Amino acid sequence: MLETAPFTVIIPAHNEEAVIARCLKNIFDQAPPGALQVIVAANGCTDRTVEIAREAAPEALVLDLPVGSKTAAINAANLRADHFPRIYVDADVECGYHTLVALAEALAEPGVMTAAPAIRMDLSRCNFLMKAYYRAWSLQPYARAGKGGAGCYGLSAAALAAVGEFPPIIGDDIWIHTRFPDEQKRFLARDRHGQPVFSVVYPPRTAREQVRVEARRQNGNAEVKRLYPSPYFANANNGGGLSAALRSGAGPIDLLIFFAIKFAARTLARWNRQRGRGSTWTRDLSTREA
Template identity: 55%
Template sequence: MTQPAPFTIIIPAHNEESVIARCLETVLADAPDQDRAQIIVAANGCIDRTVEIARETAPDALVLDLPQGSKTKAMNAANAEAKHFPRIYLDADVRCNYASLEALAETLRQPGVMAASPRLEMDLSRANALIRAYYRVWLTQPYVKRDMVGSGCFGISQAGHEAIGDFPLITGDDIWVHSRFREGERRNIAEDANGNPVSFTVSPPRRAIDQIRVETRRRLGVEEVLRLHPSPHFGGSNQAGDIRTALKDGATIFDVAVYLGIKAVARVRGYWTKRRSDTIEWERDLTARDV
């Protein structure tokens, strides 16, 4: 029997005591007893029980207890401890099983593949009507459908790491990775070699006000990457044709109005946020972390 090829899973976590066990339990539920991937939890600036819970849930994982709260610094610290390529970065509040991560690693071993993500699934079961409307449009947009890399789970091959180096001190780590590579160098996989489904699950905000906060941070993160790390591979903003595509894919006029409304409010909020401070506040939705 062929021994599984090694890879490393890196989970950055800042005050994630409510979700870190769920994340690790999902990974470990179908993991092999032996020869499993190296798991590193890069806890950073935690003042809750994240470190303790991670060590209890995954005794074989390496849990770093880093004093400074910085996601990209934590990812770089984990890279310094990582033993294998490819490397997969998994947010603590998302769910992805081991089989999907292993399939992702296998894709990243293919020649020419620099970065990849599993297919994204949105758990909208607890979201209100406005959020469901927003994501009926968002899920049809080019960034999501064209070899997306990000939104909570992505992997980078050894060649990809050698090409881009350490993560810079920015907010949008996934945006930065996505924009480092040409579309043909990115993959978004929905099935493994045997036809089994490959995906990860994100729980979005439940309310429009929380989505606006997240969208504001995302928008500021995009602007930060464009300003500090410009790239010809950046996807750009929505076009009128993208909205027409959403309508063809089943979204309603109401859905589009909600989507554009949330985007507009986040744009204005982002403008005033920049006027007040040059620092991007890491706004996240705590209700989505209520498990």
């Protein structure tokens, strides 16, 4: 049985009734009683997220917050959290107890501020365009380095003391990963026993949804870069540009689709900024169908 000191898991959730039970089930499976504290920070929900979360995990603390804001929800949960490290998990991601323990152990190491697991993309319900896109994506330098965004990251007590409250931004993950140098981060593919460490991410099913989500990500990155500059920004999601993508080994058709979606997302991101919607949260509804 895995043993570690208790830690806290925080799940921000806005209208996640279709996926919150799945998220909680994966976290609590194989978890001994009292091994971790789980806080569901439901925010601005107009569906059954709160009710389903309380039914699915009676041992979790479920906050019913009136304002729909991911970062405000994280701040509220941090005030109620009892343990360190803190691990933040998106509600639409699957992250098992074993992975959470591995992150907690890494964050207990001296000098480690953040930790994130490897990513497993579940493409089973994606169309052929999205499968081609993610075949190319998986070969890019940032994806191979574990910097592609796993929907899960952890902070040590020292890290949270350093960053303080989360600001009102849409890119909380890029904000966190640009606060610290690479030597203070851990991207885990295996634990100290050699067992796989990962989160399961469900990407958009269609190119249209991918363009919308990617445009939000690009605007979130730009917002953090503008409002919270950091010398570590270049290392947080460094893909090496066009030349690195062409050298990645991806097939020509996959690369064509990959670049087309990236270009469309960049165009939409610029259009949203021009309309004053650059900081508007956009979510992928295709992965949140019951």
